[in-house]
Each structure stands twice: as C-alpha cells, then as structure tokens.
Amino acid sequence: MRQDTGTGSDELRILQLGWMLFLKIFSDKDKELELLQDDYTSPIPEELHWDAWAGNDEGMTGDELLQFVDRKLFPTLSNIDLSTGNKRALLVHEVFDNNYNYMKSGIHLRQVINKLNEIDFNNSKDKHVFGQIYESFLGELQSAGTLGEFYTPRAITELMTELIDPKAGEQVLDPACGTGGFLTAVIEHLKAKASSVAEREAIQHNVNGWEYKPLPYMLANTNLILHDINLPNIRYGDSLERPLSEYRQSDRVDVIIANPPFGGVVSNNNENNFPQTYRTKESADLFLILMIHLLKDGGRAAIVLPDGSLTGDGVKQRIRQKLLEDCNLHTIIRLPNSVFQPYASVATNLLFFTKGEPTKNIWYCEHTLPEGQKSYSKTKQIKLSEFDSLKLWWHEREASEQAWQVSIETIAANGYNLDIKNPHKAEEEEQFTSTQLLNLMHSSFQKSDVLLAQLRKELV
Numbered sequence: 051m052r053q054d055t056g057t058g059s060d061e062l063r064i065l066q067l068g069w070m071l072f073l074k075i076f077s078d079k080d081k082e083l084e085l086l087q088d089d090y091t092s093p094i095p096e097e098l099h100w101d102a103w104a105g106n107d108e109g110m111t112g113d114e115l116l117q118f119v120d121r122k123l124f125p126t127l128s129n130i131d132l133s134t135g136n137k138r139a140l141l142v143h144e145v146f147d148n149n150y151n152y153m154k155s156g157i158h159l160r161q162v163i164n165k166l167n168e169i170d171f172n173n174s175k176d177k178h179v180f181g182q183i184y185e186s187f188l189g190e191l192q193s194a195g196t197l198g199e200f201y202t203p204r205a206i207t208e209l210m211t212e213l214i215d216p217k218a219g220e221q222v223l224d225p226a227c228g229t230g231g232f233l234t235a236v237i238e239h240l241k242a243k244a245s246s247v248a249e250r251e252a253i254q255h256n257v258n259g260w261e262y263k264p265l266p267y268m269l270a271n272t273n274l275i276l277h278d279i280n281l282p283n284i285r286y287g288d289s290l291e292r293p294l295s296e297y298r299q300s301d302r303v304d305v306i307i308a309n310p311p312f313g314g315v316v317s318n319n320n321e322n323n324f325p326q327t328y329r330t331k332e333s334a335d336l337f338l339i340l341m342i343h344l345l346k347d348g349g350r351a352a353i354v355l356p357d358g359s360l361t362g363d364g365v366k367q368r369i370r371q372k373l374l375e376d377c378n379l380h381t382i383i384r385l386p387n388s389v390f391q392p393y394a395s396v397a398t399n400l401l402f403f404t405k406g407e408p409t410k411n412i413w414y415c416e417h418t419l420p421e422g423q424k425s426y427s428k429t430k431q432i433k434l435s436e437f438d439s440l441k442l443w444w445h446e447r448e449a450s451e452q453a454w455q456v457s458i459e460t461i462a463a464n465g466y467n468l469d470i471k472n473p474h475k476a477e478e479e480e481q482f483t484s485t486q487l488l489n490l491m492h493s494s495f496q497k498s499d500v501l502l503a504q505l506r507k508e509l510v
Contacts, residue, residue, distance in 0.1 A: 051162060056154035057126060064187075065265055066152045070166060071184075072145055072272045074100050074136075077169035079275055093139035098123055104163045116156035124151060137281055144286045148264030171276075181276050187433075188229045188269065189341060201228065202309045202354065203389065206435040210307055210400060213444060214352040216240060218249045220256065223344065225289040226337060227259030229420035230270030232307045233284075237277050254279050258303070262288040290320040290336055294343050302346040309354035310337030313396070328372070330365045334358075338369060342376055345486040347406035351377075357397040360468035368465040374458060377403040383440070384416045384470065388425035389432055412461065415440060415453045416472050450474075 051057045057066050077100035080092040096102060103110060103118060108129075110118060127146035130139050153159045170176045188201055216222045216236050224232045238259050244250045259282075261267040267286050274282035312334035321329040330340050332357060338474060341351055359366070372380055383400040390398060403409075417440065419425065426432050443453060451474045461468065 051153070051158065054153045054155050054158040056152045062152050065149065067162075067187075068265060068268050068272070069145060069149045069151075070162065072268055074104075075171050075272055075275050077101065079280060082172050083280065089277040089438075093134075093136050093142055095126065098126060101370070105167065107164045107167060107299055110156075111160040114156065115160055116151075116153075119151045119159070120466040124149075131202050141281070145264075145268045145271065149268065160298075177276065184273065184276060185315050188231070188273070202231050203432050204231065204235075205432045205436070206309075206354070206385075206389070206400070207231045208434050209437050209441075210352040210354075211235040211239050211374065212441070213402065214305060214307055214350055215306045216220050216307075218244060219252065221258065222256060222305040222307065223258045223260070223303040224308045225260045225306070225340060225344070226308050226310045227261050227270055227284060228266045229307070230259060230273040230282075230284070231346075232309070233257055233270065233282075234277050234492070236272055236305075236307065237274070237279065254281065255283065257283060258287045259284040261286065288318070288320065290316055290323060290333070291318065294325065294340070297343060302344055302349065304349050306341045306345060306349070306351040306353065308337070308341065308351075310334050310341075312356045312359065327368055328365060330369075332359075335366060335369050338373065342373060342405065345377075345405040349405045350403070351405070352400065352402050355401055357399065357469055360399060362466065367466050370468060370505065373403065374409040374461070374466060377405045377409065378407050379403040379409045379412055379468075381413045381415065383471075384414060386417065386419050386426065388419075409458050409461075411458065412456050412468070412470075413447055413453065414456065414470055414472070418452065 051066060057063045080094065082089045124146055127142050130143045132139055132143060169180050185204065213234065216239060218240060222236050227233055237253055240253045241250060248404045259270060261270055261284060267284065270284055271282045310333065314333040315331045316333050316336060316458045321331060324336060324339055330336060338359065341353065345351060379401060381402040385400065387397045420436060423430060447453065449455060454473055456470050
C-alpha cells in the first residue's frame with residue numbers, strides 16, 4: 051500500500067484495508083452460515099462475493115480489477131436492496147456507502163488481495179491469530195493522527211468490564227463504541243461465563259453499540275464478526291441527535307460501559323436535544339447526561355471521563371450534581387496523564403456508578419505508574435496486570451496511600467467538585483503561569499523598593 055499513490059498516509063491505508071477486511075470476513079462468514087442454515091441467503095450478489103472476483107490469485111489485475119472495484123463493486127454494494135429488511139444487507143450498505151477504494155494501481159491492489167487470501171477466517175487457528183493482529187492494528191490507530199480517538203487501551207477495557215461485571219441476559223450498551231474495544235471485552239467476558247448454548251447465542255442480541263463515524267463503524271463491525279458475532283448490533287448514527295424526551299422505558303439498559311469523546315464540540319445544535327439546564331457544547335458532558343438517562347433503575351455504568359468533567363462551574367456543576375443525586379457514584383479510579391498518549395495527554399478517570407439512589411460517599415483510588423517508569427508510551431503501554439492490587443482492593447476496601455473516601459457533604463460544600471487530590475501525598479510545589487510569576491516578581495520588587503527607602507531614611 052505504501053507504494054500506491056492513492057494510499058500515501060496511515061489514515062488512507064487504514065481506510066482502504068478496512069473495507070477489504072470487512073468484505074473478506076463478511077464473505078467468509080456467509081459461507082459458514084450457508085452451511086449451518088438451510089434457508090440462509092447472502093445479501094451480496096454471487097459475482098460480488100470475495101471469492102468470485104478476488105479469490106483467484108491469478109485473476110483480475112491492473113486496470114480491469116480497478117474498474118471492477120470502482121464501477122461495479124462499490125456502486126452495487128452501496129445501493130444494495132434494503133426492501134427485504136435484511137439486517138446484514140443494511141450493514142453492507144452502510145459500510146460501502148460511506149467508503150471508497152483509495153488505491154490507484156490495480157497491480158498493487160491485487161498484491162494486497164493476495165495477501166488477504168492467505169487467511170481463512172473460517173479456520174479457528176487462522177482467525178485467532180488474525181484476531182490478535184487486528185487488535186494490534188486497532189492499537190496502531192493511536193498513532194494515526196485523528197484516528198486515535200477510536201481506541202481505548204485494552205487493559206482499560208478489560209479492567210472496566212471485569213469490575214462492572216455484565217451478567218447473562220443483561221442489556222449492555224456503549225453509546226460511543228468506536229472500533230468496538232469495550233463491546234469485544236464484554237462479549238469475551240460473557241462467553242467465559244456462559245453455561246449454555248442459549249446464553250452464548252443471546253450475547254449477540256444483548257451487546258449493543260452506537261457509532262456515527264464511518265471508519266470506526268466499519269472497524270467495529272469487523273471486530274465483532276471476528277469475535278463470532280454474525281450480525282453485530284451496532285447502530286450507525288449520532289448518539290446525541292435524538293431528544294432525550296423521546297426515549298422510552300424500553301430503550302433503557304442494564305449496563306453502560308464507554309469512553310465518550312471528550313474535548314470535542316457537538317455539531318448540528320445537538321445540545322438542544324437536552325434539557326435547558328444541562329445544555330453545553332462539550333461532548334463528554336452531554337454523553338454523561340445521556341448515559342444517566344439511558345440506565346434503568348439499578349443499572350450500572352463504567353465510563354472514562356477527563357479531569358475537565360470533574361470540575362468547573364455553571365452547567366458542568368449542575369451535571370455533576372445530577373449525577374450525584376440520581377446515581378450512587380461509588381468509585382473514581384484516577385489514572386496517570388499518559389494512559390491515552392500520544393493523542394491525548396489529559397488526566398483521565400474511570401467512574402463507576404449505579405442509578406436509582408443518591409451518592410453518600412465516594413471512594414477514590416489512584417493508579418500509579420510502574421516503579422521507575424515516567425510515563426506510558428507506544429512501546430510502554432498500560433498492562434492489565436498493573437491493576438492486580440486494585441482488583442483485590444475493589445472487593446475489600448480500605449483507606450491507604452492510594453485509596454481514600456470522601457463524603458457527599460464535603461463534595462457538595464465544595465461546589466460538587468469531584469477533582470479530589472490524594473490527601474496522603476505531600477502537596478507538590480505550587481506551579482505558576484508566566485503571568486503569575488511576573489506579577490509576583492513585580493510585587494516583590496515593589497516591597498524591596500519600600501524597604502530600601504526606609505533603610506535610606508534610617509541611615510540619613
């Protein structure tokens with residue numbers, strides 16, 4: 051792909067590889083379904099199945115292949131017949147209607163196709179190995195510029211899933227699912243606990259995601275298919291575009307687990323879909339209100355939020371107050387700044403809450419960097435094993451140098467500020483801005499001038 055003039059950046063290569071992987075995996079899954087189900091009919095026309103046009107390594111190449119992909123494959127699949135209500139057809143339409151073939155050389159395209167043909171996605175060993183490759187491929191999104199927003203480190207998704215502990219039969223939702231990291235963590239968690247075939251089959255219907263950007267939507271669907279979900283239950287669309295008043299009891303879920311986008315400004319005036327008192331342009335704050343609303347009474351949530359959402363006046367304070375009054379925010383895990391580097395260096399937190407009863411006390415637990423390590427990076431990523439002591443603490447909580455408890459009275463008296471520093475740590479040296487330092491120096495010079503004037507008088 052690097053030799054092709056059409057895929058000259060990591061982002062374009064990921065977009066190109068994305069639709070190719072999706073179609074190959076989708077087609078391989080179709081073959082499996084045709085064997086397992088007598089009445090199964092693929093939504094893809096026979097001549098557009100991967101094997102029909104790409105399966106022969108000595109098949110179409112050059113301009114012939116390029117014209118077939120650009121003029122036949124994409125136009126047909128993006129306009130696939132949706133009148134039958136076939137959900138797999140809708141999935142194909144949404145993937146191809148929002149994508150392109152970026153490669154300009156049919157010869158290079160054939161070379162990439164032939165590499166993909168070496169993988170059999172119906173072979174469990176091949177699929178397992180490729181699943182690991184795909185996971186690292188999604189991890190590379192961290193270094194692909196703007197695409198990094200779609201990836202949460204695997205150690206974080208697995209930790210949050212283990213602690214929130216989704217049960218069989220519960221409806222689980224990630225309303226900002228990106229490439230599906232939380233969804234696959236939940237799927238594997240439920241698979242490990244499933245005690246019957248029915249429970250394993252129910253996972254497909256109970257694990258839900260929402261995503262509004264074409265690339266992560268496509269990558270998430272591919273990710274879930276790799277985790278044995280025949281028809282991923284991922285809705286394509288903006289999670290904030292529906293007025294809160296339109297949701298019904300049947301829309302509510304048992305568990306929400308998510309890393310909502312933060313630092314962004316909402317578009318299309320979507321803040322008007324929320325009650326006046328909570329309207330803001332900050333995406334993370336609106337997602338928090340949405341997630342509180344979508345939980346059933348007794349429902350549980352585990353979410354990632356930046357420090358900026360834990361403090362602030364006005365609408366930010368009112369949103370935090372609603373969280374604390376409507377839900378029991380029982381735990382906040384404070385993470386180091388570098389967990390989401392290189393695309394975000396802000397400090398982040400993991401919030402765990404249950405809807406239906408107000409907060410009385412909040413436990414804080416601070417996760418520190420491994421000894422001798424100054425920060426996380428691409429080569430030194432956060433590992434699940436680092437949370438072993440935290441997982442033990444989770445079940446038998448005691449105050450320590452890393453854990454402390456704060457009452458709701460203290461938090462309310464402080465303007466519902468949730469940015470509570472570790473009281474066991476010695477206060478760090480106060481940091482000042484350049485302007486503050488100049489003002490302090492100016493004040494100091496003024497005092498010096500007064501003292502010098504007094505000294506002169508005394509000497510005279």
